[in-house]
Amino acid sequence: MEFAKIVFWVAVVWGFLVLTPLLFLFDKIGVQDPPAITHPGFYYGFVTVGLAFQTVFLVIARDPVRMRPMMVPAMIEKFSYATTVVVLYMQARMKPPDLVFAGTDGLLGVLFAVAWVKTRAF
DSSP states (O other): OHHHHHHHHHHHHHHHHHHGGGGGOHHHHHHHSSSOOOOHHHHHHHHHHHHHHHHHHHHHHHOTTTTGGGHHHHHHHHHHHHHHHHHHHHTTSSOTTHHHHHHHHHHHHHHHHHHHHHGGGO
């Protein structure tokens, strides 16, 4: 159970550190990595849903055994983003640095799966 707590707390901290700055970088992203973002609703929607999901990780971290069923949607969240970025990269629609975030989410997804297995015994 301690493993699951640590993994989900790490995910909470990482998520807030990576996603929160995006709320203030909308215009700068378009300048540094053209073309400019043309659909702010999609952009801010992604960021705010991502931030909302950090609260899911927080709830799981506080009581992993009781919240074990929520680990499945947490894994889906991590693996779906990682897979999407890899596919877009393979289509030459994303750049190599973007794979860092996909790799981090993929790793967290694997750790979430391990936490899910480890909490089964309790």
